């Protein structure tokens with residue numbers, strides 16, 4: 001994995017802030033305006049604003065910005081402002097983690113559960129410059145598919161890895177092992193292997209527990225399990241979870257991480273999930289509690 005190879009030992013803090021990366025979700029309307037507004041706030045505090053080439057595709061002129069490759073941006077940026085929703089933070093998380101760069105989320109999505117600020121609160125970016133912030137370190141997962149001796153898929157995940165049937169009307173059978181010891185065999189739609197951060201996402205919808213984000217553990221939650229068996233398992237972060245699909249019918253089975261494109265598994269594949277060597281660092285400037293956020297953003301009848 002390219003970003004693992006290019007990791008740096010430099011521990012990023014927000015000491016003297018010179019450069020800030022602005023990372024917009026280029027698929028959303030009004031992003032060019034949002035970028036200009038955020039850049040204005042950052043410049044007021046004497047820092048330079050970095051954009052990547054991707055951001056220039058939404059009609060922003062490069063004048064006055066530092067335009068870097070993603071890798072150079074990760075090395076140079078003191079922190080990243082992500083303009084988008086949870087999906088945008090998930091996409092950035094795996095790129096930023098190996099470089100230890102903190103992320104401040106500004107919600108321009110629907111829920112923005114992981115975002116610290118709403119768009120009208122943009123000026124609160126200034127609190128980072130004033131040292132009025134904390135950093136939430138969020139455990140991540142390392143997800144790997146072994147086919148024979150070869151690693152054919154590898155990624156990091158902030159929320160979860162999902163192993164699920166691609167044939168929506170067919171059942172899948174998955175053997176779950178912990179440190180190579182059999183735990184159970186699951187008939188059903190699939191399984192979610194989640195971090196505490198991911199516990200409020202798909203895992204919650206599948207009946208998994210809400211786990212406070214500072215906890216470190218790996219949860220395993222079956223999706224629509226068929227049979228009388230535990231509805232979830234909670235493992236130490238030091239365990240290695242292995243999922244072996246058994247192809248006994250014509251169903252296809254995929255692995256996917258953080259909602260990204262799936263990778264199709266074949267007979268004999270082993271999916272290994274372990275705690276990743278890096279974490280996502282989320283900047284907090286408002287001091288809101290996790291539980292108030294849970295009630296505010298994830299209750300029935302939300303927008």
Ligand SMILES: NC(=O)c1ccc[n+]([C@@H]2O[C@H](COP(=O)([O-])OP(=O)(O)OC[C@H]3O[C@@H](n4cnc5c(N)ncnc54)[C@H](O)[C@@H]3O)[C@@H](O)[C@H]2O)c1
Pocket residue numbers: 085086087088090110111112113114159160197198199200201202203205257258259
């Ligand atoms: N049935 C479900 O609830 C379901 C199904 C598929 C995927 N997902 C989740 O979607 C995530 C990808 O998010 P996306 O925004 O790219 O896709 P998306 O646009 O399909 O949105 C999925 C929803 O999950 C929310 N979400 C994502 N991460 C969250 C978190 N850590 N805590 C609380 N809510 C969270 C998002 O705000 C959004 O409302 C996956 O990691 C998975 O957890 C959920």
Ligand SMILES: Nc1ncnc2c1ncn2[C@@H]1O[C@H](COP(=O)(O)OP(=O)(O)OP(=O)(O)O)[C@@H](O)[C@H]1O
Pocket residue numbers: 023024025026027028084085086087088089091092108109110111112113
């Ligand atoms: N730079 C980018 N980073 C991440 N996703 C992007 C980007 N550009 C376009 N997208 C697309 O936009 C989709 C929606 O993004 P996002 O999840 O941030 O918004 P949302 O669904 O409105 O918000 P939320 O997840 O908070 O409900 C992503 O799944 C992705 O396909």
